[in-house]
Amino acid sequence: MYEGLPVSAEIAASSVELPLFDVIADGLTGRGFVVLPLALPPALSEALLLRVTSLGDEAFRRAGVGRERDFQLNRFVRSDEIRWLGSADPAEAQYLAWMEQLRQAINRRLFMGLFDYEAHFARYLPGAFYKKHIDAFKGRSNRVLSTVFYLNGGWQEADGGQLLIYGDDDSVVSKVTPLMGTLVVFLSDSVPHEVLAAQRTRYSIAGWFRVNGSINAQIDPPR
Numbered sequence: 001m002y003e004g005l006p007v008s009a010e011i012a013a014s015s016v017e018l019p020l021f022d023v024i025a026d027g028l029t030g031r032g033f034v035v036l037p038l039a040l041p042p043a044l045s046e047a048l049l050l051r052v053t054s055l056g057d058e059a060f061r062r063a064g065v066g067r068e069r070d071f072q073l074n075r076f077v078r079s080d081e082i083r084w085l086g087s088a089d090p091a092e093a094q095y096l097a098w099m100e101q102l103r104q105a106i107n108r109r110l111f112m113g114l115f116d117y118e119a120h121f122a123r124y125l126p127g128a129f130y131k132k133h134i135d136a137f138k139g140r141s142n143r144v145l146s147t148v149f150y151l152n153g154g155w156q157e158a159d160g161g162q163l164l165i166y167g168d169d170d171s172v173v174s175k176v177t178p179l180m181g182t183l184v185v186f187l188s189d190s191v192p193h194e195v196l197a198a199q200r201t202r203y204s205i206a207g208w209f210r211v212n213g214s215i216n217a218q219i220d221p222p223r
């Protein structure tokens, strides 16, 4: 039992399979990505927003790119700040529990062999962006499935910060408003995407399901 959240927001370990998981699996098989409004229990989304907004500046650090440690260079690529989720906080724990359900559901449906999941809050202050990229290069990362969950109430077009998803021919196939409750799931190594500059502070949770196994004797890419 988690404190501070209504019982309805709890994700029981034995909860029945959500139809949503079918939608996600079908979307991944079809286009390689899926966008779902109001994917998680609203009370959980609110608790996560409360959590991320209660964290002080010192809780965040500037995000890096891959193995790059050159933060000057990275600033041209991305300018968000991050904080990793853990199970000590009840809202974070519930989010991770929901993702564990999704992990198992995807494995049952698509046999992807997803092994674990890692996720961080991201804070994009006004002006922050993340240039076009993919989250993983085939054979060089354990990350295979990406998730992004948004925590912004009343987000308007003029607030910027949209997620652009690109198709094979470099055209934008989806423009996602980072609105509270929306979840995006996509294949990490084949879906280029970009975050347009936010005009007001934008909160999200980015996460990755990973497969097990070492790459160049390294189990996981460094955080």
Ligand SMILES: O=C(O)CCC(=O)C(=O)O
Pocket: 122, 130, 135, 148, 162, 163, 193, 194, 195, 204, 206
């Ligand atoms: O916040 C988003 O919309 C996407 C973030 C992203 O692409 C990433 O963290 O890799």
Ligand SMILES: [Fe+2]
Pocket: 133, 134, 135, 193
């Ligand atoms: Fe990304």
